[in-house]
Every structure is written in C-alpha cells, then in structure tokens.
Amino acid sequence: MALIVHKYGGTSMGSTDRIKNVAARVAKWHDAGHQIVVVPSAMSGETNRLIGLAKEIMPQPDPRELDMIASTGEQVSVGLLAMALLAIGKDAVSYTGWQAGIRTDSSFTKARIQSIDDTRVRNDLNQGKIVIITGFQGMDEDGNISTLGRGGSDTSAVAIAAALKADECLIYTDVDGVYTTDPRVVHEARRLSKITFEEMLELASLGSKVLQTRSVEFAGNYQVPTRVLSSLTDPLMPLDEEAKSGTLISFEEESNMEQAVISGIAFHRDEAKITILGVPDKPGVAFHILGPIADANVEVDMIIQNQSVDGKTDFTFTVSRNDYAKAMSVLEAQRESLGAAKVLGDAKVSKVSAVGVGMRSHVGVASQMFRTLSEEGINIMMISTSEIKISVLIDEKYMELAVRALHKAFNLEQA
Amino acid sequence: MALIVHKYGGTSMGSTDRIKNVAARVAKWHDAGHQIVVVPSAMSGETNRLIGLAKEIMPQPDPRELDMIASTGEQVSVGLLAMALLAIGKDAVSYTGWQAGIRTDSSFTKARIQSIDDTRVRNDLNQGKIVIITGFQGMDEDGNISTLGRGGSDTSAVAIAAALKADECLIYTDVDGVYTTDPRVVHEARRLSKITFEEMLELASLGSKVLQTRSVEFAGNYQVPTRVLSSLTDPLMPLDEEAKSGTLISFEEESNMEQAVISGIAFHRDEAKITILGVPDKPGVAFHILGPIADANVEVDMIIQNQSVDGKTDFTFTVSRNDYAKAMSVLEAQRESLGAAKVLGDAKVSKVSAVGVGMRSHVGVASQMFRTLSEEGINIMMISTSEIKISVLIDEKYMELAVRALHKAFNLEQA
Numbered sequence: 160m161a162l163i164v165h166k167y168g169g170t171s172m173g174s175t176d177r178i179k180n181v182a183a184r185v186a187k188w189h190d191a192g193h194q195i196v197v198v199p200s201a202m203s204g205e206t207n208r209l210i211g212l213a214k215e216i217m218p219q220p221d222p223r224e225l226d227m228i229a230s231t232g233e234q235v236s237v238g239l240l241a242m243a244l245l246a247i248g249k250d251a252v253s254y255t256g257w258q259a260g261i262r263t264d265s266s267f268t269k270a271r272i273q274s275i276d277d278t279r280v281r282n283d284l285n286q287g288k289i290v291i292i293t294g295f296q297g298m299d300e301d302g303n304i305s306t307l308g309r310g311g312s313d314t315s316a317v318a319i320a321a322a323l324k325a326d327e328c329l330i331y332t333d334v335d336g337v338y339t340t341d342p343r344v345v346h347e348a349r350r351l352s353k354i355t356f357e358e359m360l361e362l363a364s365l366g367s368k369v370l371q372t373r374s375v376e377f378a379g380n381y382q383v384p385t386r387v388l389s390s391l392t393d394p395l396m397p398l399d400e401e402a403k404s405g406t407l408i409s410f411e412e413e414s415n416m417e418q419a420v421i422s423g424i425a426f427h428r429d430e431a432k433i434t435i436l437g438v439p440d441k442p443g444v445a446f447h448i449l450g451p452i453a454d455a456n457v458e459v460d461m462i463i464q465n466q467s468v469d470g471k472t473d474f475t476f477t478v479s480r481n482d483y484a485k486a487m488s489v490l491e492a493q494r495e496s497l498g499a500a501k502v503l504g505d506a507k508v509s510k511v512s513a514v515g516v517g518m519r520s521h522v523g524v525a526s527q528m529f530r531t532l533s534e535e536g537i538n539i540m541m542i543s544t545s546e547i548k549i550s551v552l553i554d555e556k557y558m559e560l561a562v563r564a565l566h567k568a569f570n571l572e573q574a
Numbered sequence: 575m576a577l578i579v580h581k582y583g584g585t586s587m588g589s590t591d592r593i594k595n596v597a598a599r600v601a602k603w604h605d606a607g608h609q610i611v612v613v614p615s616a617m618s619g620e621t622n623r624l625i626g627l628a629k630e631i632m633p634q635p636d637p638r639e640l641d642m643i644a645s646t647g648e649q650v651s652v653g654l655l656a657m658a659l660l661a662i663g664k665d666a667v668s669y670t671g672w673q674a675g676i677r678t679d680s681s682f683t684k685a686r687i688q689s690i691d692d693t694r695v696r697n698d699l700n701q702g703k704i705v706i707i708t709g710f711q712g713m714d715e716d717g718n719i720s721t722l723g724r725g726g727s728d729t730s731a732v733a734i735a736a737a738l739k740a741d742e743c744l745i746y747t748d749v750d751g752v753y754t755t756d757p758r759v760v761h762e763a764r765r766l767s768k769i770t771f772e773e774m775l776e777l778a779s780l781g782s783k784v785l786q787t788r789s790v791e792f793a794g795n796y797q798v799p800t801r802v803l804s805s806l807t808d809p810l811m812p813l814d815e816e817a818k819s820g821t822l823i824s825f826e827e828e829s830n831m832e833q834a835v836i837s838g839i840a841f842h843r844d845e846a847k848i849t850i851l852g853v854p855d856k857p858g859v860a861f862h863i864l865g866p867i868a869d870a871n872v873e874v875d876m877i878i879q880n881q882s883v884d885g886k887t888d889f890t891f892t893v894s895r896n897d898y899a900k901a902m903s904v905l906e907a908q909r910e911s912l913g914a915a916k917v918l919g920d921a922k923v924s925k926v927s928a929v930g931v932g933m934r935s936h937v938g939v940a941s942q943m944f945r946t947l948s949e950e951g952i953n954i955m956m957i958s959t960s961e962i963k964i965s966v967l968i969d970e971k972y973m974e975l976a977v978r979a980l981h982k983a984f985n986l987e988q989a
Contacts, residue, residue, distance in 0.1 A: 175630040216658045227653035234645075235624065239627060241639045255642075
C-alpha cells in the first residue's frame with residue numbers, strides 16, 4: 160500500500176463526463192489498495208471567466224478580492240469530483256485549501272505555501288477515505304483566502320505530497336510526459352522515462368511548459384518523486400502499466416550517470432536582443448542600463464558586457480519579444496544620460512539550449528554544440544551557460560534547423 | 575450615525591453593471607456617515623448553474639458536497655462587490671460565512687444559524703470599512719461549509735443585523751414593498767408602509783414571497799427592524815427618501831392599533847382538497863390518515879374532522895396541488911386498512927386569507943368576511959383561523975372575485 164497524490168488539470172476536469180472519467184481512474188487506484196489524495200484544477204475556462212468578471216469591475220483587480228473570486232473555481236471542482244466518487248460507491252470528501260490546513264503568506268494572487276497541517280487529511284486517509292483538496296490556494300494567518308498564481312495547482316499537489324510524505328505525486332496532464340524536444344519541431348523526439356528535477360527545472364523555465372516551475376522547485380527541495388503522465392488514456396487501463404507511464408522526475412542522480420550526457424533540447428522562439436554601443440565603462444554601468452528596464456517590469460534573460468576598449472564598452476542583453484518595443488523606448492530615453500553612442504535592436508532572434516545533468520561530468524558538450532551549429536552554418540550571437548545547460552542565441556530563421564541538428568548530434572532519438 | 579445592513583438579491587447582482595449600481599447605492603449610505611454591512615446573493619442564475627452541474631454527476635447530490643459547490647456563487651458576488659466599491663475609492667472588504675464567524679448546525683443544504691462571532695466585522699466597521707458578507711452560508715463546528723437553503727441570504731442578512739444589533743436591515747429586492755394584496759389581481763392594492771412581523775410571517779407563508787419565512791421569524795425573534803424596498807430605483811436617489819421607502823416590518827404593535835383591522839388579503843391558488851368519508855371515529859384516526867401522507871413527504875395545510883355520527887366521521891385536509899396525485903394514491907392504498915367508505919378529491923380549490931394583527935382586538939372580522947363572500951355567492955368549503963388570520967377554501971374559479979371583494983370590504987385601498 161502506498162500513499163499517492165493525483166493532480167488533474169483543467170482540461171481533465173473540463174466537463175461532468177470528464178470528471179466521471181477522473182473518478183473512475185482515482186477509484187481504480189484506491190481499489191488497488193492505495194491511499195489517494197486528489198488535487199484537481201478548476202474546470203477549463205472557469206478561472207478565466209472569473210478573472211474576466213473581476214476585470215469588468217476593476218481593470219486592475221484588488222489582489223485579495225481577486226483571490227476570493229478566483230479560488231471558487233477549484234472549490235466547485237473538488238465538490239463535483241467528490242460527488243462523482245460517491246456516486247460510484249467510493250467514500251470521498253472534499254476540502255478547500257483552508258480546510259486542508261494549507262497556510263500561505265499574504266502575497267495575494269502569488270502566495271507561497273508556508274506550512275500544511277495534515278491532521279485532518281491523514282485522519283480521513285486512515286479511515287479509507289479518498290480526499291480531494293482544492294489546488295491553487297490556501298489561507299494566510301489572518302484567515303484570508305490566497306491563491307498561488309497561474310498553474311499553482313501543480314505546486315499544491317507537490318506540496319501536499321511533501322507534507323504527507325507521499326510515495327509519489329502523479330501529475331495527469333494533456334501531454335504524456337517530457338520529451339527530448341518539441342515533437343512538432345523534431346519528429347524523432349523521444350519521451351524521457353526519467354529526468355532529474357534540475358533538468359526539469361531548466362526545461363520548464365525554458366518554455367517546455369509541462370509543469371509550473373515552482374512545483375518543480377518544491378519537488379526538488381522536498382524530494383517528492385513526481386511523475387508527469389497522460390490523462391487522455393483509458394481510465395481503466397491496467398494500473399501497473401499506468402504507474403510506469405509518463406516521465407518520472409527523479410532524485411537518484413547516480414542512475415542518470417549511465418544515461419546520455421544531454422537529456423533534451425529546449426528552445427524559446429520569441430526573443431529579442433538589444434545592444435548599447437559605446438558606453439563609458441565605469442562602475443555601475445550595468446545597473447544604470449538595467450535599472451530602468453526592471454522599473455518598466457521587463458525581465459532580462461542573457462546579458463553580455465564586452466571587454467572595454469579605450470574606456471568604452473558595448474552591452475548586450477535579451478528580453479522576451481513582447482517587451483522589445485517597451486525596452487527600446489526606455490533605453491532611447493536614457494541614451495544621452497548613459498553617454499552611449501547608439502542603441503541597436505534585433506527582434507528576430509531565438510534561444511536554443513542543451514540541458515542535461517550529464518554535462519557536469521562530461522567535458523566537450525559545449526564544443527560539440529558549437530561544432531554542430533557551425534557545420535550547419537549557423538552563427539552564434541550570444542552564449543550563456545549554467546552547470547547543466549548551455550544556451551545560444553541565434554537568428555530566428557535557423558531555430559528549427561538548430562534544434563534538429565543538435566537533437567541528432569546528441570543522439571537523443573535513441574533511448 | 576447608524577449601523578445598517580443591506581441585502582441585495584440575485585437580480586440586483588445579475589451583471590457587473592448592476593453590481594456597480596449596488597456599489598453606488600452602498601457608497602451613498604456610507605458617505606452619509608453610516609456603518610454599512612452588505613449581504614449579496616449569488617449572481618442570478620449562478621446557483622442554478624452550480625446545482626445543475628452537481629445533478630449531472632449525482633442526481634441526488636450529496637448534501638455536504640453540494641454545499642461546497644453551491645456556496646461559491648455568493649463568494650464570487652462578495653469579491654466583485656468589494657472590488658466595485660474599491661474601484662470608486664471606498665474602503666471595503668469581503669468575507670465568506672466562515673470568515674465572518676457564522677456558525678451553523680450540520681444540516682447541509684438547510685442549515686440553521688447557531689451563532690455569529692462578530693469580532694472581525696465590528697473591528698472593520700470601527701475602522702470605517704464597508705464589510706461585505708456572503709449570504710446563504712456558514713460553517714459547522716467541524717469546519718465544513720454549510721448553506722441555509724434557497725432564499726437563505728435574507729436570513730443571513732437579518733441574522734447578521736441581529737448579531738450586530740443593527741439599527742435597520744434593508745432588504746433590497748425587485749418589488750418595492752409589501753402590498754395589501756397582489757396588484758395583478760386587485761388594481762387598487764396599496765403598498766403598506768408598515769407591517770408587524772407576525773402579519774409578514776402570515777403573508778410570507780401564504781405565498782406573498784417577498785421574504786423568506788425564516789428570515790421573518792429571525793427578525794421577529796431578535797426584533798430586527800427590517801425594511802423591504804426596491805433595488806430598481808436610481809441608486810443616487812436622495813437617501814432620506816430611500817430610507818422611508820418600501821415596507822417596514824415593525825415591532826411597535828401599539829402603532830398598529832391605530833391602523834386598519836386587516837392589513838392584507840393573501841391567497842394561494844394551487845390548493846387541492848381530499849376527503850375521506852365514513853372513517854371509524856376512534857383514537858388515532860388522524861394519525862393513521864396523515865402518517866402515510868407525511869411519510870410520502872407531502873405537507874398538509876388545513877385539516878377538518880367532522881362531528882362523529884354513528885361512530886363514523888369524515889376527514890378533510892388540503893395539500894399543495896403539486897402533491898395532489900401522490901396524496902390520493904397514498905390514501906387509496908390505505909383506504910381499506912382505514913376502514914373508510916370512500917376517498918374524494920378536488921384539485922380546483924384555492925385559499926384566500928385575511929391577515930391583520932388588528933383582528934386580535936376587533937370582533938366581527940370573521941363575520942364581515944363570511945358576509946362579503948356570501949353576498950358574492952361564493953361557497954366556503956373549509957375555514958381555518960389563527961390569532962391574526964382567517965383563511966377560507968373556495969372554488970378556484972372564484973378566487974380573484976373573492977380577493978377583490980374582501981380587499982374592498984376591508985377598505986384596503988385607503989391608507
């Protein structure tokens with residue numbers, strides 16, 4: 160007997176028929192003798208409907224009141240799922256975040272879980288009940304309802320699994336796992352049966368949006384074995400088959416040592432690059448350039464400062480393409496006070512990254528990557544590296560070519 | 575400065591524009607220096623939508639889980655109304671039933687309020703905040719969400735007003751008060767500026783559904799001055815005019831002594847009458863007849879047992895027309911074991927009632943009523959009386975005639 164946490168996304172909960180499917184799947188796990196906690200999202204479209212109503216009244220909704228409203232989508236879901244289980248003869252009970260003891264800070268609309276008092280849930284599990292808990296929300300110390308922000312139900316599920324010391328947290332979603340790259344770009348992309356949470360974190364933050372980044376951090380910090388798997392399979396498929404499906408985010412790094420050096424190729428198409436030429440190279444120059452950008456709520460990704468020549472330097476950074484126009488106008492306004500000669504921009508660039516914990520212990524990943532791109536005639540504009548990732552910025556028109564070439568060069572089509 | 579509780583129904587909260595209107599009205603009262611608590615219903619249609627979803631999953635929804643779901647409609651409403659007030663610069667905060675300290679029993683879907691801890695609300699009011707509290711719901715002693723049943727927001731508002739010892743509870747609704755009878759039947763029907771809670775109780779239970787019966791009981795038990803008034807007026811109409819509009823449910827009986835003997839003529843069109851002929855008149859006969867009826871969940875209203883002749887008696891009672899077929903089949907099945915000769919039914923009868931606290935101290939109300947009906951050639955089938963009400967059962971086809979004649983006979987068209 161194991162204690163398993165299931166999480167279902169909005170699409171899986173999208174209609175009463177789909178909710179009945181979820182109930183059938185959950186019942187199958189419970190029938191096999193496991194203790195089950197389920198964390199469902201709001202029915203698809205519901206959270207947007209609620210936020211839409213709020214914005215009709217207050218274009219910049221008050222965060223506390225927005226959480227009061229937005230949290231109701233999950234409350235409806237848990238009640239419906241509990242009923243769907245009761246209707247097929249399973250003993251089930253639903254709880255809101257506050258009822259389940261989920262305490263957060265007071266950062267409404269982006270609250271962080273501080274603690275979970277699992278007394279009530281554990282009692283129910285010991286009585287053989289299936290417990291359904293709202294994702295996405297909790298209660299602050301003053302008894303206000305808080306939400307964790309978009310995708311927060313993933314984080315709720317992993318946090319609840321951590322608090323209960325669950326054996327596994329199963330994230331049911333509309334993809335069947337994590338791939339070596341986007342199958343729409345590389346036909347030979349392969350599903351990974353296992354990935355480390357650090358690799359998952361890099362892939363998630365690089366735009367492979369299978370799991371909310373914070374939930375992966377949580378899984379890493381609390382060592383919660385977490386599996387991403389499909390909710391589109393037959394709910395009555397054999398349990399032992401389902402239990403091995405999808406992609407497991409693991410914490411046994413040694414097992415990965417055997418594996419490939421690189422786990423996947425991630426990419427981010429919509430990047431933009433901005434260069435400030437001829438800035439006087441004195442202390443604080445980076446802050447003086449990036450301060451106004453941050454003040455305009457623009458997030459900066461890659462940053463390069465060139466070797467200074469004659470007391471002048473060039474400074475280049477990338478932003479999301481959505482923020483390009485805003486960032487350019489901020490800098491144009493600052494150009495004179497910065498003493499810069501010129502501001503250049505290029506909004507047709509993309510980022511491609513090779514990710515893998517294996518590269519920690521293998522030299523030559525970077526050179527293999529650069530050789531492959533060079534052989535395809537692709538110029539590298541910027542490079543950034545971390546312990547388990549190398550990213551390059553290239554011309555947008557070469558992005559698919561680069562992803563396919565790297566996927567092949569690192570043999571990712573082979574298990 | 576007074577402490578005022580406002581309650582708004584689902585129609586008043588039916589769209590974001592209407593919610594802005596409610597906010598404008600509430601702000602006007604707050605600007606005049608009053609402390610304001612608002613209890614809004616769910617947006618019109620929302621509770622039905624939620625119950626519909628539940629029934630798709632479980633035709634007889636589990637009561638606890640249904641309350642989990644159904645309570646969200648009001649939670650959305652309070653958040654939206656708080657935002658609408660914040661958007662026009664008023665300091666407002668919303669609370670669910672459990673946050674506002676509303677403790678109920680555990681009779682899910684028809685819970686009763688047991689206590690209200692008003693500490694939090696009172697603190698906010700003292701800080702000048704407008705407090706918005708969900709109607710229709712509370713929390714039981716185990717921390718489960720409970721609802722008070724249909725129309726429960728009226729009861730919430732009056733109960734909150736009682737707990738806070740509010741100066742007045744204003745129930746804003748889509749009628750502009752309580753009338754001497756239904757204006758659709760009697761054109762001369764007049765709005766009453768004042769009515770006692772006992773009269774209101776009789777009128778409400780007789781089908782003039784302006785207020786939920788339990789809310790009127792609450793108002794009576796806790797002596798909460800409660801006013802029914804229109805939410806369809808201009809929200810910016812002068813406050814002193816609005817404060818005197820509608821109908822006040824009062825507790826100063828002496829002031830009513832001056833008023834008319836009869837306050838209103840109520841009616842209930844859809845009645846049915848059932849007679850059991852020739853039942854042996856022995857102890858327990860009423861129970862043996864009505865027990866199976868109650869077991870079938872049929873509510874009985876008027877009851878008559880005739881004077882016994884030769885050890886046999888006739889027994890007549892009325893039920894709502896919806897329950898007529900069910901009640902008849904229950905009795906037909908019981909006829910032999912009751913030793914009854916025959917069961918007769920008539921589904922085309924209506925009830926007309928004259929209501930007024932004034933009749934306590936005035937003799938002759940009954941005879942005036944009977945004379946009037948007799949002059950119109952209307953036969954009375956059954957009579958029942960209480961301290962402040964006389965009801966007669968008549969042929970359905972005479973109902974409007976009876977109401978008009980009685981309205982005129984008691985001079986109700988004159989203030």
